[in-house]
Amino acid sequence: MNKIKVFAPATVANVACGFDIMGFALEGVGDVIVVEKTTDNKLTIAEITGTTGIPTDPEKNVSSVAIQAMLDKLGSDQGFSISIEKKVKPGSGLGSSASSSAGAVVAANHLLGNPFKKEELVEFAMEGERAASEKPHADNVAPSIIGGFTVVRGYEPLDVFTIGYPEDLYAAVIFPEVEVKTADAKKILKSQVNLSDAITQWGNVAGLTAGMITKDYDLIKRSMKDVIVEPVRSILIPCYDQVKAAALENDALGCNISGSGPSIFALARGREAADKIADAMGVEFTKADIAFDKYVSPINGKGTEIID
Ligand code: HSE
Numbered sequence: 001m002n003k004i005k006v007f008a009p010a011t012v013a014n015v016a017c018g019f020d021i022m023g024f025a026l027e028g029v030g031d032v033i034v035v036e037k038t039t040d041n042k043l044t045i046a047e048i049t050g051t052t053g054i055p056t057d058p059e060k061n062v063s064s065v066a067i068q069a070m071l072d073k074l075g076s077d078q079g080f081s082i083s084i085e086k087k088v089k090p091g092s093g094l095g096s097s098a099s100s101s102a103g104a105v106v107a108a109n110h111l112l113g114n115p116f117k118k119e120e121l122v123e124f125a126m127e128g129e130r131a132a133s134e135k136p137h138a139d140n141v142a143p144s145i146i147g148g149f150t151v152v153r154g155y156e157p158l159d160v161f162t163i164g165y166p167e168d169l170y171a172a173v174i175f176p177e178v179e180v181k182t183a184d185a186k187k188i189l190k191s192q193v194n195l196s197d198a199i200t201q202w203g204n205v206a207g208l209t210a211g212m213i214t215k216d217y218d219l220i221k222r223s224m225k226d227v228i229v230e231p232v233r234s235i236l237i238p239c240y241d242q243v244k245a246a247a248l249e250n251d252a253l254g255c256n257i258s259g260s261g262p263s264i265f266a267l268a269r270g271r272e273a274a275d276k277i278a279d280a281m282g283v284e285f286t287k288a289d290i291a292f293d294k295y296v297s298p299i300n301g302k303g304t305e306i307i308d
Contacts, residue, residue, distance in 0.1 A: 003036040004110055005308035008103030009147070009300050010088040011095035012171060012265045013139040016224040016256040017204035021152040023139040025300035026171060029094070030144070031087055032307070033063065033103035037111055038079035043067055050086035062097045062128030063104035069127035070105055074115060080108055091182065092175050093263035098140030101128025106145060106304040118146050118303065123158050133182050140259065147303030149212055166215040170274035170298050172252070174243065174281045175263040177291040180236045185260035188232055197227045217253060217269055224254025224267065237262045239288045246280040255281075271296060 009030035013023040038044070043064040045056040058064035063082050071078060082104060088096040105121045116124075125141035142150040142160045153159040193201070207223030210216070234240040234257060243264050247255035251273060252266035264281065268274040278294045285292045 001111060003034065004107045004306060005032065005034045006103045006107045006110075006304050007032055007307050008099040008106065008144050008304040009302075010092075010099055010295075011140045011143045011259075012173065012263075013095060013098075013137075013143075013259040014226070014229065014257070015149075015208065016226045016230070016254055017201050017208055018139070018151070019226070019229045020137050020139055021205075022150070022208070023095070023143040024149040024165070024171070025143040025147050025303055026094070026173065026295060026297040027300040028297060029088060029295050031096075031099040031103050032085040033100065033107055034083040035067075035104060035107035035111060036081045038081050040079045041077040042079045044079075044081045045084070046081045047083040048086065049084070051090060054084070054086065054090065060131060062101045062132050065131040066101040066105045066125045066128035067108045069124040070108060070116070070121070073124070074112070076112070078108075078112065080111070089175070091179065093180070093257065093259035093261045094173070094175065095140030095144060095259060097128060097132035098125065098144050101125040101132075102141050102144035102304050104128070107306075110306065119160060121145050122160055126158070133186065135186065143303065145303050148301045149299060151209065163209060163213050164215075165212045165299055166217070166269070167298075168270050169212075170268050170271050170296060171265050172247070172268060172274040172278035172281065173258060173263055173265045173295040173297070174278060174285065175293045175295075176238070176285050177293075178238055178262050180260065180262040182260050185233055185236060188236070189229060190232065193228050200225075200227050220267065221253045224256065226256055230256055233257055233261060237264065238290060239284050240264065242284040242287075243281045246284050247277050250277045250280045252277050271298070
């Protein structure tokens with residue numbers, strides 16, 4: 001096999017209390033990546049469609065940077081040509097760069113005869129994240145590659161695992177057309193937290209993890225709270241408080257910023273509940289005359305998939 005096409009899903013990272021460690025994959029929204037072996041020992045970005053402003057320089061594009069990290073580990077100089085159909089908008093907070101990195105490494109790994117397991121590819125895709133934001137976090141690339149709900153237990157060394165979740169858990173995601181620069185969303189964070197906030201946060205992380213695994217909706221609801229990042233970042237997103245209030249009034253289990261924003265997500269029990277929440281969140285942006293896209297999706301358990 002010399003050529004392969006994959007779908008790499010968009011993701012919701014942080015999931016309220018799990019800054020930089022928790023994430024889940026969405027269904028139906030993601031990047032389509034075609035990777036083809038070449039004989040010139042080079043990585044080339046052949047085409048990028050669906051958006052503008054993404055670097056085509058292989059030393060800067062997240063897909064080629066991620067594949068290069070994998071080739072370096074193998075000691076290989078295999079050439080690849082990469083074409084990217086962007087369906088996750090950059091700067092959405094839905095793991096746009098992560099989808100491109102994840103899809104690229106899964107595709108190249110397959111063309112090389114699968115020398116690495118999916119879990120092992122996370123480390124290479126993180127190099128794409130480093131290229132995009134100077135911060136090689138794994139909370140978007142892990143769910144995009146592996147699927148499901150993933151947790152990063154530690155970064156040094158990287159230790160990622162997946163946890164169970166209720167089958168009828170749905171995400172309502174709303175992406176307002178406002179610009180929140182990822183760099184600004186990172187710079188604004190405090191570098192230190194106080195002990196009482198840390199205690200609250202790690203209690204919620206434990207509660208959310210246990211609630212997911214045991215399918216305890218009430219525990220999920222009590223735990224989907226973030227006292228460290230949301231209070232600081234939410235001021236960058238217009239109408240955030242109103243949108244969150246609308247989600248909670250419509251029985252969302254919780255509502256928070258997706259990744260570094262501006263997308264906002266809510267979790268709900270069942271598709272019907274999630275549809276109602278997404279509509280209610282949209283009403284708030286409509287009132288403020290802000291255009292938006294919305295997605296309603298169960299958790300995608302498959303991660304990056306080969307489609308051709
Ligand atoms: N954990 C990262 C952050 C995700 O919140 O900055 C970025 O999508």
